[in-house]
Amino acid sequence: MSVVRPRRFSGTRDFLPREMIPREEMTAAVKAVFARFGYDPVETPAIEYLSVLKGKYGEDAEKLIYTLDYKRGTPDAAGLRYDLTVPLARLVASVGDDVPLPFRRYQIQPVWRAERAQVRQGRYREFVQCDADCVGAASMAADAEIIAMVRAALAELGLPNAVVLVNHRRILSALMEYLGVSPSDEPRLLRCVDKRDKVGADGVRAELLKTGFSPDLADSALDLFTRAAGDSDPLAFVEHTLSSRGLDATGVAELREVLAHLDDMGVTQGVRFDPWMVRGLDYYTGPVFEAVLPDLPHMGSLAGGGRYDGLIGLFLGRDVPAVGVTVGLDRIFTALEQLGRISGRSTRAKALVAVFDAERFPHAQRTAAALRDAGVPVALYPAPDRLKKQFRYASRLGVRYVVLVGPDEAEKGLVAVKDLTTGDQQTMPLEDATRLLEKAD
């Protein structure tokens, strides 16, 4: 029979235990923080009708939706979810009064994007998103809560120094008006500004020219954003700039409210206004924010979100306010790796129970069963084999200890425990081995 090439779908990843174990720990830590803030888990299907997915993300993003070869061209055509926010909006509209508002939910599931596979740049076609949203709360206290929760989650993951940059869509719109940019040109201009952390201010200028803005406008835009960001009080600078022309400054007032609520929640630092910070997606309507790591500026944002008061209304017919965040577990994992905080354990087992010989196989099985019953995770070598091979397996597996019952130990009712890091071997009662392994990393 011909062999099938075991090709993995381009742009996707397999996760072996040495990646999965720290990822599961990370996810558990984030979930625990979400739960403390009253957020509960939800899951939605991977497949959604195209009528649900389309017209929400903007033209460029929409091209990246994977569609199924299933009832194509009919109203039942369907595709894979692109994010977790549109499915949440669909869910809230579906369940109606089945969930009381405000509805605080988190959702940790994969999303799919038909990117050209640029694995080197960390763009994958499948990745896990981790979202938390508060639906049905118009108060800026909800935005503050989400920001406080993101900081708590990052702190729980060992990143207490993360800084949350905030901005407001209405501030950005008012600044565009100040610059004389028409509402229809606004998204295009903001998309250039959004690239600043990757290409720098000069790069933004080049982008603006390339996108068709005049050199004059490019200069005034860069000047405005640079002066605002460089001011000792950027929010006051923006407020003064907008008020001087009679432009809408409600965005400033709302950000001040967010900061005051954060203060009441005990978050007195690590959150600041950054006029350069623009979130890409079309559906945001109010405050937007991103968490970054001053220690690793090249990482980009570890989490980001904002208020999207219009999205659920697309499904429901009446507006429902909502604010949420996506925590970038992949990036956080990479950041923790670069900071040397990922242990790299490739198994949760604390020991390999080796098999001395065929006659002592039942002893090995009983020993493994007893250790498991005591709650100690162990892997049993599944058959009699050369001991050297079993020890080599143990060290490749990544366990520190090997437990062995030879004829002597069997007779005395003891077990031998070998520490692979030191080479020491000790004979002891099973209860002592249990205690030793319980305490081991």
Next chain:
Amino acid sequence: MSVVRPRRFSGTRDFLPREMIPREEMTAAVKAVFARFGYDPVETPAIEYLSVLKGKYGEDAEKLIYTLDYKRGTPDAAGLRYDLTVPLARLVASVGDDVPLPFRRYQIQPVWRAERAQVRQGRYREFVQCDADCVGAASMAADAEIIAMVRAALAELGLPNAVVLVNHRRILSALMEYLGVSPSDEPRLLRCVDKRDKVGADGVRAELLKTGFSPDLADSALDLFTRAAGDSDPLAFVEHTLSSRGLDATGVAELREVLAHLDDMGVTQGVRFDPWMVRGLDYYTGPVFEAVLPDLPHMGSLAGGGRYDGLIGLFLGRDVPAVGVTVGLDRIFTALEQLGRISGRSTRAKALVAVFDAERFPHAQRTAAALRDAGVPVALYPAPDRLKKQFRYASRLGVRYVVLVGPDEAEKGLVAVKDLTTGDQQTMPLEDATRLLEKAD
């Protein structure tokens, strides 16, 4: 703007917190048992090339693979995974020496099947599979380990009475030979036998006739299976039957080995040979098994699996023995619901922190923050509002307690805690409230 109908893709489900909370608890319990047996987590992408997916499951199953509208008709055509076993085989073949054998892994991820949506019968187009496999162990001790682990997992979930029915593909083949059924007719006949728990022995007979077997053969097959199952020692009956004709009885010997290993691991009951038990999928080659619940016979199997020594070889070019199990989390969840073991909590929050009025909103926020810092999950009402409305929200949310700081409490540095089940309200220091809520369900 016209409203988009919030339709959920037919045959799929949304999971709200009241389902997700017990599901997450269930999953965590199963993972903990898997870890105790030395099984570590793995994840693979949802999308696999069709060249990987096709030719593994049998004709009927293959029709149920969802394909993507992406490079159709090319070697890069792809679809959604149908199970977790074929992706595991592909993974093991891809990573080569990157994982030492035996490789014990578990994987808990959704799979997709393009079923006609028969939601009433519990057939969904997307459902979570929970697999554990031991790859690279030919010894029957690995089969015994998987069976012991399934029993431990079911016991951990509160189902210690589950019984594991075992059979062996070689026993079934030998019985087919005994009946004079050709190897090419074998799968068709076994598929009829497989339906016995749903349609009964008479139903199997009808199926056999419908599928084109002669009345004589139908009668002898039913007679053989009925006599074997009804014998006081079905395994001895089968062994005697096969030996009397000089037919292959190695399946019997292997099942005896499995039972002996189980005995050594302390599993002395709850596992029995059942000649009627046939697993559907084509790739099994050795022992097969299913866990059922005598208390709820109509539920069908809660978990099932077996040995598939040929599958990985399709990708690798040399055979790698493997044995595994799929734990049916959906069915187990339904079983636990029917047994009244699902709590039905719709939030993990232990209290709602209500907002007395605008002036006391900061007090509410500080109180919520302090409770969270102490590890107590609480939801904060996000704005001042009528208290009656906030209390109604609390009871709809499903929390037992409401914590409130009014003017009196604010002045004295106390909080009021109302128990919604009794209506009692008490004023106390925050530390007492923390302790009370910590102890609450």
